[in-house]
Amino acid sequence: MGKNDWIGTIIGIVLLFLILGIAYIVLQEPSVNRGVVNPPPTTSQNVVDYQPHVTQAPTSSFLGIALCVLVFGVIDLAIFWWARRVVNQVCNDNKLSAQIKLKRIESEGVLFDLPLYLGLLGTVFGFLGISMGWSFVSRDVAYVSTVVGILASALMRVCFLRPKRNRLLEDCAKN
Numbered sequence: 132m133g134k135n136d137w138i139g140t141i142i143g144i145v146l147l148f149l150i151l152g153i154a155y156i157v158l159q160e161p162s163v164n165r166g167v168v169n170p171p172p173t174t175s176q177n178v179v180d181y182q183p184h185v186t187q188a189p190t191s192s193f194l195g196i197a198l199c200v201l202v203f204g205v206i207d208l209a210i211f212w213w214a215r216r217v218v219n220q221v222c223n224d225n226k227l228s229a230q231i232k233l234k235r236i237e238s239e240g241v242l243f244d245l246p247l248y249l250g251l252l253g254t255v256f257g258f259l260g261i262s263m264g265w266s267f268v269s270r271d272v273a274y275v276s277t278v279v280g281i282l283a284s285a286l287m288r289v290c291f292l293r294p295k296r297n298r299l300l301e302d303c304a305k306n
Contacts, residue, residue: 243292250276250277
């Protein structure tokens with residue numbers, strides 16, 4: 132492993148722990164109000180007896196969050212495997228010059244954005260489920276899909292794509 136490979140790996144690991152730490156703090160914050168206060172009654176005779184009633188919004192369990200991480204993580208791993216295969220095919224093609232390989236890898240860059248799009252799609256479906264009253268969907272699960280997508284995309288780019296591009300740039304400089 133070259134120096135750039137180690138730097139990319141270290142940055143990826145630090146980024147992973149940073150995002151996981153922030154997600155843990157946000158998910159465990161007890162002061163976050165997850166409930167919705169019912170509006171007061173409109174009739175004057177019930178105003179005196181009104182007691183605010185908090186309806187609990189759906190909250191996710193550890194199992195729900197873990198399942199969401201697992202599902203989106205597995206899909207992101209499949210995307211990574213596919214993107215890695217495509218980039219390795221380009222890099223191992225001996226008929227192409229290093230400059231052409233760089234251009235081809237640049238055009239395949241959308242594969243490394245797919246986890247982001249998948250995470251946003253999970254968030255949209257999560258909030259649609261909440262608005263439709265599905266009790267098994269919560270905001271936490273909706274947010275987890277985005278966090279997993281951001282993590283996967285960042286790690287794919289930093290730990291895999293960046294070292295490949297650097298090697299090709301070095302090859303271009305030699306020629």
